[in-house]
Amino acid sequence: MSNANTAVHGDHHPVDPNVPLEYHEEENSLRVTGFWLFLGQDMILFSSLFATYIVMHGRVAGGPTSQQLFDVTGFTIETIALLFSSFTCGLATYEMRRGHRNAVIGWILVTMALGLVFLGFEVSEFIHDVGIGATIQRSGFLSAFYILVGTHGSHVTVGLLWVTLLVIQLLRRGITPATARKVFLWSIYWHFLDAVWIFIFTVVYLTGKVI
Amino acid sequence: MKPKGRRVGGLIALIGFTVLALTGCDSPKYWPVLSPQGPVARSEYYLIIYSFILMLLVVLAVFILFFWVIIKYRARPDNADYVPPEIEGNAKLETLWTVIPILVVIALAIPTVAVTYKLVYPPKVEAATAKVVGKSITIDVISEQWKWVFKYPAQNIETVNYVDIPAGVPVNFQLTSSGPMNTFWVPALGGMEFTMPHMDLRLWLEADHPGSYLGRGAQYNGRGFAHMTFTVNALSPTDFENWVKSVQQTAPKLTQQADAQINQPGLIGKLTFSSTTPE
Amino acid sequence: MHGVVNWAVHFFMLDEGPLIWLSDFLIICASLGIVAVLTKFRLWKWLWDEWLTTVDHKKIGIMYMIAAILMLFRGGTDGLLMRAQLAWPNMHFLSADHYDQIFTTHGTIMILFMAMPAIIGFFNVAVPLQIGCRDVAFPYLNAISFWLFFFAAMLFNLSFVVGGSPDGGWTSYPPYVENQFDPGPGENYYLVALSITGIGTIATGINFLVTILRMRAPGMTFMRMPMFTWSVFVTSVIILFAFPVLAVALALLLIDRDFGSHFFTVNGGGAPMQYVNLFWFWGHPEVYIVILPIFGLMSEVISTFSHKRIFGYSAMVVSMVAIAILSFVTWVHHFFTMGAGPGVNSFFGVSTMAIAIPTGVKVFNWIFTMHKGRLEFTTAMLWSLGVIPNFLIGGLTGVMLAVPPADYQYHNSYFLIAHFHYTLIGGTVFGVFSGLYYWWPKMFGVLLNEKLGRWHFWTFMVGFNICFFPQFFLGFMGMTRRMYTYPAGYGWGVVNLISTIGAFLMGVAFIIFVYNILWSARYGERDTTGDPWDGRTLEWATTSPAPHYNFAIIPTVKGRDAWWLMKQNGESINGPKGVPFRPIHMPNNSGRPFIMSALFFILGAGFVFQWWILAIVGFVGVLICMAQRSFEYDDSHYIPVEEIEQTEAAAGRL
Structure with missing residues (x-):
C-alpha cells in the first residue's frame, strides 16, 4: 500500500507520519476534502429548507399551528439523545486514533442506539401528528415541517445504514487507512447532522413553541 | 484598410x-x-x-x-517573422x-x-379632471384561465376582457389571480406587473388622451395564454361618467352561472355586468 | 382487453397525431440501427469495456460532448419547430398544447442537457491535462456524474413520446404546474430528470474543486493556473452553492404533485413566490455556470492564436471571482415585476448593472491580449472572436434590462428572448464551438477541417444575428414569449419571418458542422505532434489523444503558460533525460456507475408515473449499488513500467 500515493493523484505530496491515519494516503486525504465540500452543499440544501420553513411557518390554512402541535418532552428527549450520540461518536474517533478497534465498534454501537432512540421519537411524533389529522397535505406549514424535519431524519437513517456497513468492515479488516477514513467521514457526517438538529431545535421547535 | x-x-x-x-x-x-x-x-x-x-x-x-x-x-504573409512581445x-x-x-x-x-x-406613486392629475372623476380610480384586476376580469368596487361594475378608464386620471389597478400567475401589460400605457393568487399588487397607469390600447397577459399560464388579450378604452372624464351610468342602468347583474363560466378554464368574449358579486 | 389497448394508445400518445408517430418511427429506426451496427461489427464488448464502464476523464469528456451535440440537435429541432410555427400570423402547424411542450423542452434541454454537459465535457477534456495530473480526484464519481446526466436526459426526452412532455416552461412556475392546472406525468418528467442530473452536477462540482485544489502539478501555484482551469474552479464553487437550492425547489414541487403537500399551491397556505425565489437563486448563478468556463476557454484560445500571453492575468482572475460573487446577489432581477418594492428593485437593479464592470474588464483584456499580437484566424479563434461582439450586445441589453422601470416593459417580451439568446448562444454556444474546434485534436487526434469550419462559423454567425436581432424589435412591438400564435395586424409577421429564416440558417450551419465531423473523421489531418496550435498550456504537451495515464512523469511547473515555457527552454515534458519511470497507479473501470444510474432512471420513472413499486425497486437497487461500493477495496491497478516505456517511445518522448 505504500505505493498508493504515487497514484493517479501524483507523487508530490510527502506524507507527514504525525497526521492521523485517515490522511496517510493521498487518495484518502482527497476524499476527506471532498466530503467536507459535500457537507458544504448539504448545508446549502438545509438552508433552503429552513428558508422555506420560515416562509411557510404562519401558513397554517386553518389547521394546527406549531404551538398546538409540538410536544416539549418528545423533542427534548430527541435532542438529548442526538447530542449524546455526537459525544459518543467523538469517543469512537478518539479510540480509532488510539487504534482500539473494539472500543471503536463499541462506541459506534452506543451511537447507533442513541440514533435509534432519536429516530424512534421522531417517528412516533410523526405518527401521532398524522393520527390527529396534521398530515403533510393539511397546510403549507405542515408540508414544510415534515419535509425539513424529515430530511434530517432520513439523513440520520442513512447514517445508521452506512455505519452498519462500516462496523462489518472494521470487524473484517481492522483499522487501516481506508477503514479509518471511512469511519472518520461518517463521524463528521454525524456531527454535521447534530449541528443541523441544533438549528431545527431552535428554529422549528423552540421558536415554534413560542410563536 | x-x-x-x-x-x-x-x-x-x-x-x-x-x-x-x-x-x-x-x-x-x-x-x-x-x-x-x-x-x-x-x-x-x-x-x-x-x-x-x-x-x-x-x-x-x-x-x-x-x-x-x-x-x-x-x-x-509579410509579418510571418514577427514575434509578439509578452x-x-x-x-x-x-x-x-x-x-x-x-x-x-x-x-x-x-x-x-x-x-x-x-413609479410607486400615482402620476400627477390636473385639477379640472380631478373634479369630474376624483383624483384617482381603483380597479381590481383578476386574471383567470384565460380571461381578464375587471371589478370597479366604487362603481359596482364588472367587465371581462376590456376595461374603460377615464383619460388623464391615474388608475390604481389592484392585481390578483384566481389561479396561475400572469402579468398585466398595457405596453402603450406602461410596464407590466404580476398577478398572483392571494396577493394584491398595485400598478398605477394613466392615459394622456382618449383612445383604445391593447393589453395582454405576458406570463404563460396554459393553453389559452396567447389569446389572453384585453382592450383598454380611455374615455374623456365625462364620457367615462356617462359609461358608468349607462352600465349601472342597463347591464345585467352578475349571476352565479355567469361567474362560474368565467371561472372555468376557457376563452370568452367581452362581457359587462352591473354588479361585482354573483347573485 | 379493450381497456388495456385504450390505455396503451393514450400512454404512448398514439392519439396525438403525426408528429408523435414520426418521432416514434425515428426513435425505433435509430435504436434498431444502433443495435444492428453494434451487433454486425461485434462492438458490444468494446462498447462496454471501453466506454460504458470507463472512469477515464478523457473518455467521459468525449461522451459528454457527444451527448451535448445530440441534445443540441434535439433542442435545435424544437427551436426550428417553434420558429416555423411563428413564421407567419395565424399559423396552426402546431397546436397550442404541442407548442407549449416544445418551448418547455427547448429551454430545458438547451440549458440543462446541452449547455451543461458541453461545459462539463470541457472540464473533463481539459482540466486534468492542464494542471498536469492523471485523472480527476474521484474518477468513479465522475462516471456516476456522467451516467446520471445521461439517464436523466434519456428520461426527459422519453417524455415526448411516452405520457407527454412538460408544458410549464423551463422555469416551470407554480401554481400553474401544480396538479390542479397541469395534471399528467409531463411536469413530473421535468422535475425528476432535473433532480437526477442535478445530483450528478453537484458531484462534478465537488470533484473538480478537489481536483484543482489538491492535484495540481508541483510548481503550479494558483496564480500560475491556466485561465480555463481558473474558470472551472470558480464555476465549481458556484455549482456547489447554487445547485442544492435547485434540488430543493424541484423536490418540494415534486412532493406537491406526488404527495399533495402545499408548498406552492394556490390553496392550503402555499407560497408560489417561494419557488420563484429558490428557482432564481439557482437560476441566475446558473447562467454564469455556463458562461464563465467559456470566458476561461476564450482566454486560452485568444492567447494561443495571438501568440501572446493573456493580458492582465490577475485582473482576469479577480473579475471572474467578482462575477461569481455578484451572481448570487442579482436573482430578484428576474422578477422586478412581482411587486418587491422600490428599495429591493433598486438594489438588485444596481447589483445587476455592476456585473458589467468585471465583464467589461474581461472584454478589454481580451482585446489587449490581441493588441500587438499576430492573430491567426483559425476556426477556433473565429468562434471566440464571435463571442465578443455578440456577447457584448447580449450583455449590454442585459444592463438595459437591469433598469427596473424599463424592465417592466421588457419583462417576458421578445426583447428578453433576444437578450438571453445573445448571451446563451452568442456566449455559450459560440464558446462551445470554439472549444470543440480547439480541443478536437486533443480529444480525437484529428483536426476538424478549417474550410468547412469557416463555412460553419459564418453561416451560423449570419443566421444567428438574422434570427435574434429582429426579436429585440418584436419586444418593442409588444410580442410576448410563449405565444403559440398571433393574429395579423400588429406588424409582427414580417419580423417573425425574417427571424425564422435566420433560425433555419443556423440549422444549415449545424448540418455543415456534422458534415465536418464526418469528413474529418475520414479524411481530416491527423495530429501527430500533440501540439497543433503551438499551444501554451500543459494539455498540448502530451500526445493527441493523451495516453491513458496523461503524463508518464508528473511535470514540474516553473511559471504561467507552463508548456510554452518548456518549449522556450527546450525542455521535455518528461523532465530531464534518464529519470526512470515508475509504475502508475490508476483506477479500475467499473460498470456500477452505469447500472446505478440506470436504476436511478427506474426510480425516476416510478416518481413520474407514481408507480411506487417501480420507485422502490429503483431505490433499493441504488442503495445496494452504494453498499457494494463500500465493500470494494480493490479498485485500482498499476500500469507496469514496460507499458509506459512502450507508449512513451511510440510518442517519441524517450
Missing part, C-alpha cells in the same frame, strides 16, 4: 439610421413601447432611450477598438477600463433609482 473619411461616414450613417428607426417607431399601434401614451409609459420610455444611448456608446467604443485590433494585428498587463489601462464602466453604471443607476421610486 479603408480611408478614414469613409469610416467616419459609415459611423454617421449608422447613428442616422438608428435615430431614424427610433423616430419611425412612434405609432402606438405597431410600437406601443416606443410611443408612450401616458406618464408611466413615458418615464419608462425615457429610461429605455437613455440606457440605449449609453449602451450604444459603449458598443461603438468597443466595436471600434475590437475591429481596429483584429484588422491591424492579423497574421499576414506583455503582462498594464495597471494604468486596466484601471481606466475599470473606472469608466463604473462611471457608466453610476450614470445609469441614478435615474434608474429615481424612476423606480417615482
Whole structure:
C-alpha cells in the first residue's frame, strides 16, 4: 500500500507520519476534502429548507399551528439523545486514533442506539401528528415541517445504514487507512447532522413553541 | 484598410439610421413601447432611450477598438517573422477600463433609482379632471384561465376582457389571480406587473388622451395564454361618467352561472355586468 | 382487453397525431440501427469495456460532448419547430398544447442537457491535462456524474413520446404546474430528470474543486493556473452553492404533485413566490455556470492564436471571482415585476448593472491580449472572436434590462428572448464551438477541417444575428414569449419571418458542422505532434489523444503558460533525460456507475408515473449499488513500467 500515493493523484505530496491515519494516503486525504465540500452543499440544501420553513411557518390554512402541535418532552428527549450520540461518536474517533478497534465498534454501537432512540421519537411524533389529522397535505406549514424535519431524519437513517456497513468492515479488516477514513467521514457526517438538529431545535421547535 | 473619411461616414450613417428607426417607431399601434401614451409609459420610455444611448456608446467604443485590433494585428504573409512581445498587463489601462464602466453604471443607476421610486406613486392629475372623476380610480384586476376580469368596487361594475378608464386620471389597478400567475401589460400605457393568487399588487397607469390600447397577459399560464388579450378604452372624464351610468342602468347583474363560466378554464368574449358579486 | 389497448394508445400518445408517430418511427429506426451496427461489427464488448464502464476523464469528456451535440440537435429541432410555427400570423402547424411542450423542452434541454454537459465535457477534456495530473480526484464519481446526466436526459426526452412532455416552461412556475392546472406525468418528467442530473452536477462540482485544489502539478501555484482551469474552479464553487437550492425547489414541487403537500399551491397556505425565489437563486448563478468556463476557454484560445500571453492575468482572475460573487446577489432581477418594492428593485437593479464592470474588464483584456499580437484566424479563434461582439450586445441589453422601470416593459417580451439568446448562444454556444474546434485534436487526434469550419462559423454567425436581432424589435412591438400564435395586424409577421429564416440558417450551419465531423473523421489531418496550435498550456504537451495515464512523469511547473515555457527552454515534458519511470497507479473501470444510474432512471420513472413499486425497486437497487461500493477495496491497478516505456517511445518522448 505504500505505493498508493504515487497514484493517479501524483507523487508530490510527502506524507507527514504525525497526521492521523485517515490522511496517510493521498487518495484518502482527497476524499476527506471532498466530503467536507459535500457537507458544504448539504448545508446549502438545509438552508433552503429552513428558508422555506420560515416562509411557510404562519401558513397554517386553518389547521394546527406549531404551538398546538409540538410536544416539549418528545423533542427534548430527541435532542438529548442526538447530542449524546455526537459525544459518543467523538469517543469512537478518539479510540480509532488510539487504534482500539473494539472500543471503536463499541462506541459506534452506543451511537447507533442513541440514533435509534432519536429516530424512534421522531417517528412516533410523526405518527401521532398524522393520527390527529396534521398530515403533510393539511397546510403549507405542515408540508414544510415534515419535509425539513424529515430530511434530517432520513439523513440520520442513512447514517445508521452506512455505519452498519462500516462496523462489518472494521470487524473484517481492522483499522487501516481506508477503514479509518471511512469511519472518520461518517463521524463528521454525524456531527454535521447534530449541528443541523441544533438549528431545527431552535428554529422549528423552540421558536415554534413560542410563536 | 479603408480611408478614414469613409469610416467616419459609415459611423454617421449608422447613428442616422438608428435615430431614424427610433423616430419611425412612434405609432402606438405597431410600437406601443416606443410611443408612450401616458406618464408611466413615458418615464419608462425615457429610461429605455437613455440606457440605449449609453449602451450604444459603449458598443461603438468597443466595436471600434475590437475591429481596429483584429484588422491591424492579423497574421499576414509579410509579418510571418514577427514575434509578439509578452506583455503582462498594464495597471494604468486596466484601471481606466475599470473606472469608466463604473462611471457608466453610476450614470445609469441614478435615474434608474429615481424612476423606480417615482413609479410607486400615482402620476400627477390636473385639477379640472380631478373634479369630474376624483383624483384617482381603483380597479381590481383578476386574471383567470384565460380571461381578464375587471371589478370597479366604487362603481359596482364588472367587465371581462376590456376595461374603460377615464383619460388623464391615474388608475390604481389592484392585481390578483384566481389561479396561475400572469402579468398585466398595457405596453402603450406602461410596464407590466404580476398577478398572483392571494396577493394584491398595485400598478398605477394613466392615459394622456382618449383612445383604445391593447393589453395582454405576458406570463404563460396554459393553453389559452396567447389569446389572453384585453382592450383598454380611455374615455374623456365625462364620457367615462356617462359609461358608468349607462352600465349601472342597463347591464345585467352578475349571476352565479355567469361567474362560474368565467371561472372555468376557457376563452370568452367581452362581457359587462352591473354588479361585482354573483347573485 | 379493450381497456388495456385504450390505455396503451393514450400512454404512448398514439392519439396525438403525426408528429408523435414520426418521432416514434425515428426513435425505433435509430435504436434498431444502433443495435444492428453494434451487433454486425461485434462492438458490444468494446462498447462496454471501453466506454460504458470507463472512469477515464478523457473518455467521459468525449461522451459528454457527444451527448451535448445530440441534445443540441434535439433542442435545435424544437427551436426550428417553434420558429416555423411563428413564421407567419395565424399559423396552426402546431397546436397550442404541442407548442407549449416544445418551448418547455427547448429551454430545458438547451440549458440543462446541452449547455451543461458541453461545459462539463470541457472540464473533463481539459482540466486534468492542464494542471498536469492523471485523472480527476474521484474518477468513479465522475462516471456516476456522467451516467446520471445521461439517464436523466434519456428520461426527459422519453417524455415526448411516452405520457407527454412538460408544458410549464423551463422555469416551470407554480401554481400553474401544480396538479390542479397541469395534471399528467409531463411536469413530473421535468422535475425528476432535473433532480437526477442535478445530483450528478453537484458531484462534478465537488470533484473538480478537489481536483484543482489538491492535484495540481508541483510548481503550479494558483496564480500560475491556466485561465480555463481558473474558470472551472470558480464555476465549481458556484455549482456547489447554487445547485442544492435547485434540488430543493424541484423536490418540494415534486412532493406537491406526488404527495399533495402545499408548498406552492394556490390553496392550503402555499407560497408560489417561494419557488420563484429558490428557482432564481439557482437560476441566475446558473447562467454564469455556463458562461464563465467559456470566458476561461476564450482566454486560452485568444492567447494561443495571438501568440501572446493573456493580458492582465490577475485582473482576469479577480473579475471572474467578482462575477461569481455578484451572481448570487442579482436573482430578484428576474422578477422586478412581482411587486418587491422600490428599495429591493433598486438594489438588485444596481447589483445587476455592476456585473458589467468585471465583464467589461474581461472584454478589454481580451482585446489587449490581441493588441500587438499576430492573430491567426483559425476556426477556433473565429468562434471566440464571435463571442465578443455578440456577447457584448447580449450583455449590454442585459444592463438595459437591469433598469427596473424599463424592465417592466421588457419583462417576458421578445426583447428578453433576444437578450438571453445573445448571451446563451452568442456566449455559450459560440464558446462551445470554439472549444470543440480547439480541443478536437486533443480529444480525437484529428483536426476538424478549417474550410468547412469557416463555412460553419459564418453561416451560423449570419443566421444567428438574422434570427435574434429582429426579436429585440418584436419586444418593442409588444410580442410576448410563449405565444403559440398571433393574429395579423400588429406588424409582427414580417419580423417573425425574417427571424425564422435566420433560425433555419443556423440549422444549415449545424448540418455543415456534422458534415465536418464526418469528413474529418475520414479524411481530416491527423495530429501527430500533440501540439497543433503551438499551444501554451500543459494539455498540448502530451500526445493527441493523451495516453491513458496523461503524463508518464508528473511535470514540474516553473511559471504561467507552463508548456510554452518548456518549449522556450527546450525542455521535455518528461523532465530531464534518464529519470526512470515508475509504475502508475490508476483506477479500475467499473460498470456500477452505469447500472446505478440506470436504476436511478427506474426510480425516476416510478416518481413520474407514481408507480411506487417501480420507485422502490429503483431505490433499493441504488442503495445496494452504494453498499457494494463500500465493500470494494480493490479498485485500482498499476500500469507496469514496460507499458509506459512502450507508449512513451511510440510518442517519441524517450
